[in-house]
Amino acid sequence: MQTAVVTLFPDVVEAALAAGVTGRALRDLKLHCATVNPRDFADDRHNTVDDRPFGGGPGMVMMVDPLKRAVGAAKALVPESAPVVFLTPQGERFDQRIAADLAALPGFVLVAARYEGVDERFVATQVDRELSIGDYVLSGGELAALVVLDAVARVLPGVLGNPESAPADSYMDDLLDCPHYTRPEVVDGVSAPSVLLSGDHGAVADWRRREALGRTWQRRPDMLLDRDLTAADRTLLADYIVKTRLNTLEDAHAPQ
Ligand code: 6GU
Numbered sequence: 001m002q003t004a005v006v007t008l009f010p011d012v013v014e015a016a017l018a019a020g021v022t023g024r025a026l027r028d029l030k031l032h033c034a035t036v037n038p039r040d041f042a043d044d045r046h047n048t049v050d051d052r053p054f055g056g057g058p059g060m061v062m063m064v065d066p067l068k069r070a071v072g073a074a075k076a077l078v079p080e081s082a083p084v085v086f087l088t089p090q091g092e093r094f095d096q097r098i099a100a101d102l103a104a105l106p107g108f109v110l111v112a113a114r115y116e117g118v119d120e121r122f123v124a125t126q127v128d129r130e131l132s133i134g135d136y137v138l139s140g141g142e143l144a145a146l147v148v149l150d151a152v153a154r155v156l157p158g159v160l161g162n163p164e165s166a167p168a169d170s171y172m173d174d175l176l177d178c179p180h181y182t183r184p185e186v187v188d189g190v191s192a193p194s195v196l197l198s199g200d201h202g203a204v205a206d207w208r209r210r211e212a213l214g215r216t217w218q219r220r221p222d223m224l225l226d227r228d229l230t231a232a233d234r235t236l237l238a239d240y241i242v243k244t245r246l247n248t249l250e251d252a253h254a255p256q
Contacts, residue, residue, distance in 0.1 A: 003032065013035055022149060028158070030156050040070070049067070061116060062114070068126055089135075092131055177215075178215070
């Protein structure tokens with residue numbers, strides 16, 4: 001996977017990518033990520049990349065030319081077909097499906113902007129796709145670019161022990177994760193669920209699936225809408241719901 005990030009803060013992007021899973025993917029050559037700084041493509045002696053907005057108002061706008069030249073340089077570092085992705089709160093909401101789509105490509109260019117925004121003519125002529133990482137405003141696209149690269153790196157074949165051949169979307173089950181426990185068995189009087197220590201692999205798998213379904217039902221019911229659960233999943237979720245109701249009843253009747 002050959003990627004490039006166009007950014008005024010290449011050091012920030014490189015330092016963050018060097019840690020953890022992305023760092024290992026880079027060292028193992030599963031992922032390559034170049035950085036290109038639009039300031040290196042400015043054409044005045046101050047290396048100016050922004051200017052005041054036409055029509056007035058606060059903030060500055062990134063000019064087309066330095067960005068366009070930087071994207072041109074970035075495109076030369078990635079495969080021919082690699083799309084240019086602009087990180088912006090106005091973009092399509094990034095999710096696991098989009099991460100899997102990007103991971104299936106030979107590469108892509110991410111453009112992280114600063115200031116109030118970029119000249120719309122850059123977006124119109126140089127950008128193939130606009131992505132947002134959520135409904136809040138960041139001061140620049142760098143953190144969003146890092147979010148995208150992290151999510152993509154972890155689904156690349158061979159990065160997290162992912163089998164080479166498995167399709168990227170088989171890594172996600174569209175459910176929240178079950179709870180996890182490790183030693184010691186008892187923490188401040190609270191035991192880990194005994195099933196996890198039972199050695200019964202079938203019972204452990206059922207428990208994890210039941211917890212994943214139940215948590216998703218409680219915390220993110222939207223993720224279960226428009227989704228046909230298998231008969232086995234319906235039974236597990238029904239068990240979870242009954243158990244939750246019984247706990248609620250017990251709590252309501254517990255002595256104060
Ligand atoms: Cl992609 N960029 C910025 N600046 N802010 C954001 C964002 C992107 N996604 C959510 N907030």
